[in-house]
Amino acid sequence: MSLRSSKSPDTNRKVDSGSDRDGRPCCPAAARLTVVVEDTRFSEEKKLLVQSCDYFGALYRSGMRECRQAEIRLQCLRARGFFIALAVMRGQAPTLDADDIVEAIQCAAFLQAAPLTRHLVELVDSDNCLLMFHTAATFGLLELYHAAALYIRNMYVDIEAEVRLTLPAELISFVESLNPSAFAAVGAHVTCGVSGSVHAASRTVCYLDESGNAWKTLTDLPLEASTSMAGVTVLDNKLYVVGGVRGVYKDVVDACFCYNADENVWTEMAGPTQPRFNFSLVGQDGRLYAIGGEYERTVMSSVEILEVGTGRWRFAAHLPRPAAGVACTKATGRIFACSWRPMETTEIHEYVPRTDEWRLVTSLIRRQSYGHCVVGHRDNLYVMRNGPSDDFLRCMMDCYNLSTGQWSALPGHFANSKGSLFTAVVRSDSVFTLNRSATLEYVVHQKSWKPRRQMKGFPRSGSVWTFLLRLPMVQIPPKND
Structure with missing residues (x-):
């Protein structure tokens, strides 16, 4: 499944290998929106964006000038993160490396994209739990923050030394306050x-x-x-x-x-x-x-x-x-x-x-x-x-x-x-x-x-x-x- 974009440098690196687990059928291209992130342009259905992201839902309920535009620009995100978000919204299950994770968390927090947040929660494992936890704390993605902390707590005996070398004291205290x-x-x-x-x-x-x-x-x-x-x-x-x-x-x-x-x-x-x-x-x-x-x-x-x-x-x-x-x-x-x-x-x-x-x-x-x-x-x-x-x-x-x-x-x-x-x-x-x-x-x-x-x-x-x-x-x- 491809995502329509006028420029997508490095965007096919992993997402296209994710399976379309939900088999979502394509909708008519009647009400589409062009979203510009960095210098990359993405064309997507407004309905999908509104259903998947509280950010777009609030935008189109606000009556602001942007909700009548055919194109909007997002200043605070990276193109790669938005590409991953669109892939998940369309039903794909992309695997993510460390750089992908950081950009995806930033995007999920900014757009308040529940499907992307759930996908990140499902990807938490022993290889990425510390990165997930620290990055979710930085961007305030609370659901992922809590899920990653619980994962760390469940295997704390095995990774305590790494936790103390990697995480700041306040995050360590939160992990230790949880019951495994x-x-x-x-x-x-x-x-x-x-x-x-x-x-x-x-x-x-x-x-x-x-x-x-x-x-x-x-x-x-x-x-x-x-x-x-x-x-x-x-x-x-x-x-x-x-x-x-x-x-x-x-x-x-x-x-x-x-x-x-x-x-x-x-x-x-x-x-x-x-x-x-x-x-x-x-x-x-x-x-x-x-x-x-x-x-x-x-x-x-x-x-x-x-x-x-x-x-x-x-x-x-x-x-x-x-x-x-x-x-x-x-x-x-x-x-x-x-x-x-x-x-x-x-x-x-x-x-x-x-x-x-x-x-x-x-x-x-x-x-x-x-x-x-x-x-x-x-x-x-x-x-x-x-x-x-x-x-x-x-x-x-x-x-x-x-x-x-x-x-x-x-x-x-x-x-x-x-x-x-x-x-x-x-x-x-x-x-x-x-x-x-x-x-x-x-x-x-x-x-x-x-x-x-x-x-x-x-x-x-x-x-x-x-x-x-x-x-x-x-x-x-x-x-x-």
């Missing part, structure tokens, strides 16, 4: 409870105290909540438990429960319009996606989206085929569903919000005995599966790179006693897995997973839901489990 994200878990077969019952101990959300190597209780599930065949995910540091079943007849739980970790409180919300269980739940950009599932002995392909801000559910494009318990993950701000078809074929589809469709990304043929899991790290998708035939106690892993479109098999195999790798959760460059025997942390390095440390196992029997939560700043001192 804790590895947390709750049993996956907890049905609706009764106060004081013998199952009360299992109805707790626990977190791993890494310094003390102990699992501790964070909060109790609401009595009406069930994690059995429910959808469980975290969005904006809120834990959502949606649907699920109760009783021997698998009656569907209609409600949705939300735990606000910042305030340490639970609230109840309406569940999906279509009752469902054994579905996948993904949180992204202020929305929850309920994907597939079962109801009345029927496997479904339907997908619903909850707009968290309004509390309203709406239907979205169906999956390509019915699926229950489909493995889902996020990477580079995109949502992926990994399904295991007959004939040993693994298919990865991406949901494209702008066009409301599922697109086939890639397929892989591999022998396996049962099950699979997928997690995202940077622009890589890692697919874990059990070995073929009687090798179900070991876990094989393949990596799909979204930028190159290439598969690679990770060397060796990983022990998968009681499905530990099927609970993998990524935090910065670490991956946490667990079972009742042990919690294992791996470090992702050049696409390989290297064991880092072993900690205490989860003190509950059976399978679990795992996720990351930043703990409340003030809470009742937790008890050991």
Whole structure:
């Protein structure tokens, strides 16, 4: 996808290699605006600029002379930064080097361009987090400032020396004031409870105290909540438990429960319009996606989206085929569903919000005995599966790179006693897995997973839901489990 410009020196260096992840169709060139940045002229639709940037929205609401001009000049920006902003507005996902990052942050802050800000947040990694944080602080891009600070806090042990050499004291103080994200878990077969019952101990959300190597209780599930065949995910540091079943007849739980970790409180919300269980739940950009599932002995392909801000559910494009318990993950701000078809074929589809469709990304043929899991790290998708035939106690892993479109098999195999790798959760460059025997942390390095440390196992029997939560700043001192 090209951007129209009378001069674009060096502007094709990286942006054109970004994929058009949303497939946005071109609009009629009726109401176009020429924007001059440095000595480069860009021609773009006014509608796209107004929808994507608060700066242009305010300009065309102001009634000022500039809003009637066919051409305006932006004095405070660099051409490269504006070129990147237009690419993101059009649905591309460009990779950025250090110079690109600085110019993109400046542009996002000046134009108040939410799509570009979100793209920058999704690009924060261990290679650029310090630059992102410092530059966002300089230009006052608060969303990115906070996201980069949290990323740094989550891997502070590994980069503290570099932080102290690179950042000014006030920025270091802000990072150190934050709580890191804790590895947390709750049993996956907890049905609706009764106060004081013998199952009360299992109805707790626990977190791993890494310094003390102990699992501790964070909060109790609401009595009406069930994690059995429910959808469980975290969005904006809120834990959502949606649907699920109760009783021997698998009656569907209609409600949705939300735990606000910042305030340490639970609230109840309406569940999906279509009752469902054994579905996948993904949180992204202020929305929850309920994907597939079962109801009345029927496997479904339907997908619903909850707009968290309004509390309203709406239907979205169906999956390509019915699926229950489909493995889902996020990477580079995109949502992926990994399904295991007959004939040993693994298919990865991406949901494209702008066009409301599922697109086939890639397929892989591999022998396996049962099950699979997928997690995202940077622009890589890692697919874990059990070995073929009687090798179900070991876990094989393949990596799909979204930028190159290439598969690679990770060397060796990983022990998968009681499905530990099927609970993998990524935090910065670490991956946490667990079972009742042990919690294992791996470090992702050049696409390989290297064991880092072993900690205490989860003190509950059976399978679990795992996720990351930043703990409340003030809470009742937790008890050991």
